Amino acid sequence: MQTVMNLVGGGGASTPQYLSGDKPSIDAFIDKFDVFLFDCDGVLWSGDHLLPQIPETIQMLRDKNKRLVFVTNNSTKSRADYQKKFTSMGIPGISEEEVFGSSYSAAIYISRILKLPEPKNKVFVLGESGVEMELQSENVRFCGGTDPSLRREMQPSDFQNVANGSLLDADVGIVLTGLDYHPSYLKYALAQAYLRQGARFLATNIDSSLPSAGTLFPGAGAISAPLIQASGQEPLALGKPSQAMMDAIEGKFQFDRKRACMVGDRLNTDIEFGIRGGLGGTLCVLSGVSQKEEFLEKGAKVVPSAYVDGLGDLLG
Numbered sequence: 001m002q003t004v005m006n007l008v009g010g011g012g013a014s015t016p017q018y019l020s021g022d023k024p025s026i027d028a029f030i031d032k033f034d035v036f037l038f039d040c041d042g043v044l045w046s047g048d049h050l051l052p053q054i055p056e057t058i059q060m061l062r063d064k065n066k067r068l069v070f071v072t073n074n075s076t077k078s079r080a081d082y083q084k085k086f087t088s089m090g091i092p093g094i095s096e097e098e099v100f101g102s103s104y105s106a107a108i109y110i111s112r113i114l115k116l117p118e119p120k121n122k123v124f125v126l127g128e129s130g131v132e133m134e135l136q137s138e139n140v141r142f143c144g145g146t147d148p149s150l151r152r153e154m155q156p157s158d159f160q161n162v163a164n165g166s167l168l169d170a171d172v173g174i175v176l177t178g179l180d181y182h183p184s185y186l187k188y189a190l191a192q193a194y195l196r197q198g199a200r201f202l203a204t205n206i207d208s209s210l211p212s213a214g215t216l217f218p219g220a221g222a223i224s225a226p227l228i229q230a231s232g233q234e235p236l237a238l239g240k241p242s243q244a245m246m247d248a249i250e251g252k253f254q255f256d257r258k259r260a261c262m263v264g265d266r267l268n269t270d271i272e273f274g275i276r277g278g279l280g281g282t283l284c285v286l287s288g289v290s291q292k293e294e295f296l297e298k299g300a301k302v303v304p305s306a307y308v309d310g311l312g313d314l315l316g
């Protein structure tokens with residue numbers, strides 16, 4: 001992750017404003033923005049556990065005619081999957097169009113920006129179905145991923161077959177990593193072989209950890225780390241804080257960045273994303289990964305404009 005010196009919250013506040021329990025300040029903060037970009041894991045839910053007062057808070061912002069965009073780095077689900085998750089979690093009225101995930105960000109980067117020539121433009125996926133569905137939505141060919149034949153022990157013959165190329169797909173020109181709950185030595189061996197052949201190395205995101213069930217688990221960055229070590233290469237990450245993602249979101253939703261606020265639980269993805277994007281504000285929610293000490297300490301690298309203990313605190 002590129003280090004950035006002293007990224008202070010949009011609006012240039014050096015000391016972030018604590019909003020919880022302060023209704024007048026909350027209302028004044030909300031009134032500054034027309035658009036809210038919402039992170040998901042650690043802000044709306046922790047895995048399958050919905051955090052307090054989320055549906056009411058979303059409804060309150062809707063009632064104030066605020067535009068909402070759900071910007072998640074979690075690549076395991078597609079936009080359609082997220083639409084279903086919102087509904088199943090009791091958050092009604094969220095459309096697929098309001099979701100912008102890192103798997104979608106990666107898919108449109110590959111199909112609309114990278115645009116590798118046929119036939120060597122196929123993607124070897126180290127990730128879950130969300131990546132596959134978004135690549136499909138952009139007509140990008142792929143292999144690997146949820147292919148059950150790769151969820152097995154490495155056999156002695158596999159070494160030879162990777163080395164002689166018989167296990168490789170000649171059309172692969174890109175290796176794309178995301179959060180994979182089924183990594184295997186065979187998958188890593190194939191990915192490394194493709195990178196040695198000159199394939200591009202991309203990642204949906206490289207978050208080190210995943211907030212779930214109230215604690216932290218290995219994140220997408222922990223999944224790509226062995227491949228970074230083995231190949232000696234660093235992937236281009238297309239999720240937050242990548243500004244390629246911010247440009248794509250602005251392009252799709254057309255908004256004034258100064259009237260937009262990024263809401264997230266992680267400083268080096270969400271808050272950095274909003275600040276580097278020149279948004280009018282950033283709000284850190286302390287119900288996920290980052291702790292307030294990280295941005296209140298002297299010389300903190302990334303400082304949000306404001307913070308709350310939980311998103312529901314915006315109800316005042």
Ligand SMILES: O=C(O)[C@H](O)[C@H](O)COP(=O)(O)O
Binds near residue numbers: 039072073205207219
């Ligand atoms: O490891 C990951 O992929 C991340 O922890 C997870 O995706 C974060 O999702 P977000 O907080 O951006 O919704």
Ligand SMILES: [Mg+2]
Binds near residue numbers: 039040042043
């Ligand atoms: Mg998060």
